[in-house]
Amino acid sequence: MPDSASASIPAELRDAFPLGDLLEGLLDTSLQGVALYSPVRAASGEIVDFTIDYFNPTAQRMLQQPARPAGTYLEYYPHTVATGVFAFHREAFESDAPTRMDINYQGDGLDNYFRLSARRVGRGLLVSFSDTAHHTRTAVELALRESQARERAALAEAERQRAALHETFMQAPAMICIFAGPEHVFELANPLYQQLVGNRPLLGRPVREAMPELAGQPIFGLLDEVYRTGQTFRANEMLIQLDHANAGNSELENRYYNFSYQARYDTSGAIDGIIVFAFEVTPQVQARQQLATTERQSAELNEELAAANEELQAANEEIRSSNDDLFRAQLRLNELNQELEVRVADRTARLLRAQTDAERQRARLERFFMQAPAAICILDGPELVYELVNPGYQALFPGRQLLGRPILAALPEIEGHEVHRTLQRVFETGLTNEENGILIPIARPEDGVLEDRYFNYIQQARYDETGRIDGVLVFAFEVTEQVQARRRADALQAATLEASKQLVQQRETLYQVFEQTPASVAILRGPEHRFDYVNPGYQALFPGRPLLGRPLAEALPETVDFGFLGLLDQVYTTGEAFFGTELPLQVRDTAGNLLPEVYFTFTYQAYHDGGAVVGVSIFAFDVTEQVLARQQAAVLQEEMQQRDAQLQALFEQAPVAIAVLRGPELVVELANPGMCAIWGHTLEEVLGKPLMDGMFELRGQGFDLLLQDVLTTGQAYVAQGQAVELPRHGRLETVYANFVYQPLRDSNGQITGIAAVATDVSEQVAARQLLARANEEMTAAHLAVSARNQELAQANLQLTRTNQDLDNFVYAASHDLKQPVNNLAGLFEELRRSTVFQDPEEKDLLEPMVEDALRQLGTTIDDLAVVGQVQRLPELAAETVLMDELTQEVLQTLQPQVQAARARITTDFSARPTLSYARANLRTIVLNLLSNSLKYADPARRCRVHLSMWVQEDRPVLMVEDNGLGFDVQRHRGELFHLFRRFHDHTEGTGVGLYLVNRIVQSNGGHVEVESEVGEGTTFRVYL
Structure with missing residues (x-):
């Protein structure tokens, strides 16, 4: 390479401009970015990355990097793998010929149109590139970027709305699911809906497969009908039987639900699913069956529905207005495209005028052609042989030999194409031909693969001195980038419109769900909690009270006294949701009369705009019927307990x-x-x-x-x-x-x-x-x-x-x-x-x-x-009894009482580990004494019981000590061992235990001594 470079430079210039200094100066002053890379190979020899050996000053400015960055190429520019730029570098290194690439690169912090040229030099890769950062962007590119920004914003807004809707569904205190397709496949099921069947998998399964027990019930038919007709179905207190425990029982539990089936539409208006909104009302139905309630409020709810629908209609008009704004934006984009075409036409006219001047001044024409920023060529004779090719035209076909060759020999791929036919027609007729944005497939020089390229050009006949046509003059501009940009802009515009349609559809679906749900829904905006939306169910809670546009404290002043305003302030300030269960509220009618107290279960959920809390959504339903039923049940339960006490007293005496x-x-x-x-x-x-x-x-x-x-x-x-x-x-x-x-x-x-x-x-x-x-x-x-x-x-x-x-x-x-x-x-x-x-x-x-x-x-x-x-107990034969073993056996029997009293039981039988006694009798003695200690433990302190054995005058003595409630020994000594005598009434018992102990001990010639003090505890000494 140095030898060939030296040979092309005259000797006197080599002396004046040394090659080393010349190369360094070219790199420093070049307006093109220059990079030197070295390949990084895997064990297999494949190139997997490049080290960055050098960036010239222009490259440093374009890429915002130092001259020799520390990392590798892919560490800085990983997006080049997906866009093909890395593959371009690898192919250039493996080829000896120069390779070029044009790309609009948006990634890794870069956003420009780049032109790259690469060639292997020695053991490295030389890359020269330029960008359009300093060029004024065309109207099409600006429109494209604006469209991209609008698309990203629209998609982000659609995603935010979709996430908000999903979050609302998942946190709603109602059962919500979405079925997709005619098979009604579970697409979404919120936690409350999932609880219907426990851990049974639902998502992705058709309802007939996921809930086979619904066969024979009307559910499948109703879903099919709604999907077919699109008509919403609402059920009130419908009986539905499900296998809630997944136990496979043939007899299913009866439960009642209020629910609605509403068709979901795609952007084309076709039904693609069903939204289910349900509440379980089993307690209300059962309470009504027990307490005989009325349904006097249904007429009032229906009267409010028409007014709420009119408000929804107004909201829909606002959405249509938004669609009109999008349509006007599209018209503006079309105007920008037309403006671009006018500019191109004006530029073409200037080229025609230049051609006229060239006819008069031929000497200046060639210099103008060679320096013109357009692609210009002159084709001579009927075979259209390239007579003149300016650099701009040659750059359109790098590596091709054009001069002196017929056009079909130089560009064989255009044979039969419209561009060749029009050239022939211009040569034959002399009629000028002009084309804008015409597609011409051109073979790439490196691999011969045809790629689509677009051109604006003028084909004009050239005349000799006699006035005969002897050639064709071509003025051309490659507009591939502009055409592709315009197409991307159209696609992005379509995507933006589609995203907007989806957003509008989602909003309409959400409001339709709210309008038809059996729950009460309201949306409050601002720190004053001004009513922005209320559904018919919420308005029915406050009949005759105007709500929309009014602050909560003004529209419903009674909510302040009941603490609801404070809860809303807390949610608005902190952004944390509040869940209320069966909270009471009493309101007045339009005449100022207090209405009966009602109970609500509700959710206050903050909603955001731009990351800030702007309001609170209310999701509530009336549970008054359920609360009243439970209160009535409590009264019945108390009566039952009284009857139970009477029956218990009766049976205890039988x-x-x-x-x-x-x-x-x-x-x-x-x-x-x-x-x-x-x-x-x-x-x-x-x-x-x-x-x-x-x-x-x-x-x-x-x-x-x-x-x-x-x-x-x-x-x-x-x-x-x-x-x-x-x-x-x-x-x-x-x-x-x-x-x-x-x-x-x-x-x-x-x-x-x-x-x-x-x-x-x-x-x-x-x-x-x-x-x-x-x-x-x-x-x-x-x-x-x-x-x-x-x-x-x-x-x-x-x-x-x-x-x-x-x-x-x-x-x-x-x-x-x-x-x-x-x-x-x-x-x-x-x-x-x-x-x-x-x-x-x-x-x-x-x-x-x-x-x-x-x-x-x-x-x-x-x-x-x-x-x-007990009368036969003395007849039992004595046997050797291990006291530790017997005590553990008794403790095992009394284990529930030991745990209930949190008792600590200790023993010390070292003085007499074994005893010769009738085992059954001895077990009865230990069981009754230990049971009494546990039964009459002092709840104010931890129960402690100690069992020990000692010998007095060759007679074994069993001692049981506790720290329980104790009793007055002097007062009750005469009746201590009487049958059915008890000294504490707060626990169950019959007063037989001590009688049995005393009877057994006396039958065997022994006696029992007792010491006790109220509040301190009791000690029994049994002389066996």
Whole structure:
């Protein structure tokens, strides 16, 4: 390269201008930007980037970079990959020939039209480029850039409006979804709508696939009809059944909804989806079914609808006015294009005048042609051979040899094109031809690929001295950039109009949704909260009150007293949304009379313009009916609780075991603990099963025949002292019971089951049998009476204690032994009558209460049964018991009470880790004492209980200490261990526990000591 450069410069110039200084001077003074790059290759040898070796001063100015930036080419200009500029540099490096490129580059901080020329030099790449930053932009380019700015602004506004609409939908306190297409595919579902079906996926699925349980309901047909006709459908309190828990149940829950189906239109006016707006009104419907409400406000709401529609019509006129402004802008753009064409025509006229001057002054013509800023050539003869080509024309076809060659040889791609035909026609006819913006595909010199290029040109015949045509003179301008810019401007203008149409459509859709939604919607502007928009639902809340254009405090002064104005000020100031639930408001009518108090659930949402809060939107709905229904339900609940307390007191005093058997298979529907104790089974083992399946021990004992006879005849069966084999302590034992089988009838008198009432009289029978055997033994052993006196005295003492306990039990268990059957029948007759309700919901509420009361009644019966069983406790064999193990077993049983009292339980059995005692008896002692400590814990401090064992005179002593409520020992010492005696009434209990402990300990020859102080705690010492 240096050798060839040196050879082209005369020797005297090389001395005057050394090449090194000349190169440096050219780079510094060049009006073109010059860059030197070196390739960066991957392991495969592919060029993946360039290092920047040098920018000349002009390049530094254009690119705002230093002479040698630290980073690589793609680090500074990543946008060149997408625009093809990087590929241009890579292709230029891999080719030996110069390569050129023109591009309007907008990215990486640059926004200009660039012309680039690149060539490989040595191991690097030389790039020369210029931009149009210092040129005056054409009207088309200015219009294009203005159009681009308007498009970006319109798109940004459309996106902001779309985001605001989406945010409104997602935060609205209503269920909103959007279906797309005729298959009604879920396009949007806000959180409240999603809650209808839990975590079931909806988006992207057709409604028939996402909610198959709607088949057979009117929903699918309604959606199809709205999509087909475009007519809005509104439903009020429609029953819809959904699988809300996604459990696959065949029976679906009944829920009621107010909703609307509104067709959505695309920009061409075709229906492309449906907008759904819904509220669940199940509580209101159910409350109305229970409380008998009216619908007197519906007529007033309809009267306000016409006025609101007129306001919406005015808003639509404003939107149409905006469309007119856009149309006038488009007309202005067309005027700019026409102005450009006029300028081009004027420039062409000047060229024609120059041609006339050239005819008169040929010597000056060539210099003018060669220096003219236009592309000029002269074609000679019928073959149109290039006779003259100025630099501007040659630049249109870089690398092509034109001079001396026919035009089709130099430009073979124009053969058959209109430009060649008009040249021939001008040569033949002499008629001047002018074209503007004509498309001519020209082959690129580097690869021969045709690219579209646009030209303005004039073809004019040239005459010789005789007046004959001997050639054609061509004046041309390449206007590819202007044509493409004009087309981009047209496309951008179309995009802007489309975005504006979408924005208008979205606004119209939003207002239509607001107008037809069953919610109350209002928009307030400014710090005074001036009403800018109210929908019919909101206006109906304040009948006869003018709202639009008035500040809230002036239009609705009562909202100030209720605190709503302060909430709006807070939202306007902070921009944070406020959600109100069931807040009260009482307003006056136009006559000044106070209207009934109403309740609202609402959202105050700030809305922005230009990043600043400019107003507050209100989204509310009236929940007065729901609140009043709940208040009424609370009153009913209180009445039910009073009735429950009465029933509970009744059942607590009933000294019987109770069970209810239903249906022909006598399924156990109810069994209190007393009955379970007699049966020897837990409630879980028998509940919900036929009696003979749960109580298989009764098979073969004749009870199935007795029960079937009661079902068949309807006659009650009464038994006294009936023997029956039932499980006790892991084996069958003979148990004696008094019982009644009473048939139960429904409201039609049909027998539906049997009520069983029983008392365990095993101890009475055993006592009688024991006495009988004693008498027999005394008669048979008359001769040995002296030897047996001591034994009889001990037996008599035991018998006396037993009889005393039996007397207490008989009184508590039977209350009136003279007419037990009548009393029990009357009790169950009351139960039967109580189960007939006119209101099914009341029945559903009371029956669980009765069941709870029966379970509490069973506690007393169960404790009575335990008292009876204590008579046999001394017969249990003693065994070695580990105190730690037994205590942990009891604590496991009492775990719920321990957690409820947040109790800390500690033990110390080091003095006597084991004990020889009947395990069941010892467990009862520990269970009752520990249960009392937990039950009567002081709520003002954490419960602490300590169990320990010590030995006194070879007798083990169990001590239980707590820090509970305590009681007055001196006052209650005489009745401390009496049956059914209690000293605190704030907790449940029967007063049997201490009686059992004392009875067990005394039966084994021990005694119990108690120390207690009110507010400090209690200590029990059990001498075993």
